[in-house]
């Protein structure tokens with residue numbers, strides 16, 4: 001509080017942020033004063049806790065690795081204050097920002113003056129510019145923008161609707177209204193877009209200091225940035241909720257209205273588009289009617305020509321709308337099957353197939369060429385990301401770049417659409433292979449949340465994660481993602497690349513040495529799958545081709561059990577519960593209470609709030625499970641656990657931390673044994689000359705949990721899984737279709753065997769990487785990680 005009071009008291013001394021120059025001589029003593037206050041408080045804290053400075057530093061290092069959720073925000077504040085003490089430029093930046101008001105909270109404008117006192121000032125601007133700002137504040141489109149915010153704000157106070165399709169549609173509508181408002185203001189002021197842009201660039205340093213520019217930014221920023229738009233609407237929604245009685249009436253009205261609207265929802269995207277096109281036609285006709293009043297009259301031919309042009313324009317518009325809606329439906333699809341359906345609906349808009357761009361071009365290039373012209377900038381963001389990835393440099397010979405398609409003509413089959421199988425499928429497809437992914441589950445339903453390492457975050461952002469999940473990786477602290485969200489995200493990228501994906505089908509080795517798939521329904525026919533390369537990505541204990549004879553080592557001895565419980569997220573319930581991560585050694589008192597009150601004998605416990613569920617994961621000791629009536633005795637197999645007692649126990653723990661009883665279970669509570677972990681002795685293996693029969697795989701590569709079961713509390717599952725997927729793809733990219741043909745015909749398996757030998761080097765490294773020793777193995781620049789192992793592992797280890 002003392003620091004906050006200090007910044008408030010001295011913020012105005014930093015006014016020479018405006019023209020007039022910097023005043024280091026005045027600010028440096030203030031910086032010293034600030035540091036003194038901060039240090040005084042740290043010393044007081046250490047004295048109170050009887051802690052030495054060294055111990056404190058060690059604790060902060062440990063803490064910063066484990067902190068998450070809202071605690072991470074507080075931690076971020078502390079670190080910021082610390083940095084400001086150490087670094088004058090940070091201090092300066094902060095003090096200046098303290099003085100600049102928030103985007104939407106400026107006081108009402110005073111009479112124009114050139115004074116620099118106070119928080120805002122009026123800038124000397126040209127007449128056109130002044131007219132532009134004036135028009136922008138008062139034109140009718142601007143009024144429409146304000147009405148729009150008022151009308152829709154309440155839809156943004158329901159958190160469970162986060163990033164719903166409807167929000168995105170509203171965002172686009174907001175963008176359109178803004179464009180109308182700005183173009184009307186530009187026209188009225190006689191100002192060109194270029195002059196406005198150059199004015200904005202010149203006045204960049206003062207952007208938040210002028211009322212007029214502030215007003216412009218208040219609408220321009222949310223129109224250009226989805227997250228700002230959501231913030232704006234949430235703010236307006238919260239403000240609206242405060243005016244309770246009236247608002248409740250309007251919510252009621254909206255609910256009734258929505259119910260009515262839902263009944264009238266158009267059945268298909270084309271009817272939707274037709275409706276929009278009809279509206280457009282109506283507007284055009286009204287405009288035409290208006291024009292008819294005006295002389296001079298047009299000739300019959302001119303009218304005919306104009307009608308033909310209008311109809312052509314209308315059908316182009318309709319097609320654009322249809323493509324946009326289909327594409328948006330695909331991006332918003334909530335599960336694997338709907339994503340496939342929407343994607344095929346999109347492709348169905350080209351009944352004769354996508355137009356070919358160039359001979360042998362990748363499916364994605366064709367899709368991109370056909371779809372992109374119909375999309376606006378926001379929708380085409382995902383295509384930009386994928387395109388950038390497919391054309392990036394840095395993958396050197398002999399492996400070739402993605403666009404060189406080294407694996408063209410090679411049939412790769414991936415067993416399992418877990419995160420690692422999908423990540424590998426993306427890479428193989430990008431290298432030009434024909435890739436099929438078969439997943440035996442029908443739905444992506446795993447709610448567990450995964451902690452991701454920083455490099456995985458950058459990897460996914462590179463492929464377009466933020467376009468598919470706008471808030472991906474935006475919060476402070478560690479990044480967590482629901483496993484089903486991660487699968488869905490990768491699944492959609494697979495579809496865009498032209499991977500053949502199927503759910504509800506199991507892959508296995510048939511007796512006559514062919515690879516087959518069979519649907520979940522018993523009467524589903526068994527189909528043979530052509531396969532050169534089989535990627536075993538089915539998780540632990542799940543190999544599709546057992547006769548490869550892969551053998552495993554088993555590591556780990558101490559008893560380690562995981563308990564995972566997911567509870568429903570319901571609007572307004574349990575939202576105040578803060579995310580936490582506690583280990584016994586850091587909070588003995590809490591763990592003692594858990595034990596005495598609930599028999600919960602835990603090593604650690606983590607609570608995270610996912611998009612769809614409240615997620616609790618903990619490591620219970622067997623004594624506690626016995627005391628809670630879940631296991632008969634210490635060491636009893638987890639499969640013998642009482643399911644009822646387990647649910648009761650999980651509920652009691654969640655209630656202990658304040659989760660309301662009304663949040664029911666979102667999935668059955670589960671126990672996992674991670675005391676023993678399997679690792680496959682080889683990562684890639686040939687199946688000998690002549691392959692495994694006429695159609696079976698010639699090469700088997702193992703990735704993900706199937707290769708190496710992780711110690712998942714360290715977040716190793718995905719990080720090692722993705723590293724392994726990239727390593728495998730890299731070695732495979734040295735092969736060509738001819739190498740597989742030579743192996744199939746019994747001529748030679750030399751090339752395949754060489755790739756297998758090369759693969760083992762990185763695999764050995766992979767098996768040693770853990771959370772604590774990562775710096776020993778991995779390069780620091782994790783934004784630069786790519787397919788080539790030299791971009792990820794320390795070079796001397798690869799030599």
Ligand SMILES: Cc1cc2nc3c(=O)[nH]c(=O)nc-3n(C[C@H](O)[C@H](O)[C@H](O)COP(=O)(O)OP(=O)(O)OC[C@H]3O[C@@H](n4cnc5c(N)ncnc54)[C@H](O)[C@@H]3O)c2cc1C
Nearest residue numbers: 416418419420440450451507538539704705712715717718
């Ligand atoms: C409770 C818990 C918490 C975890 N927390 C973390 C964490 O915080 N961070 C982290 O990085 N990791 C964590 N993990 C580990 C992580 O979930 C795994 O490492 C990761 O899911 C492995 O991905 P995968 O693709 O290799 O296999 P899986 O995710 O197991 O996917 C395999 C897929 O293959 C399918 N399949 C299997 N056989 C066949 C077949 N014959 N035909 C068709 N389909 C088949 C399965 O249905 C499944 O969908 C956690 C695991 C658990 C259990």
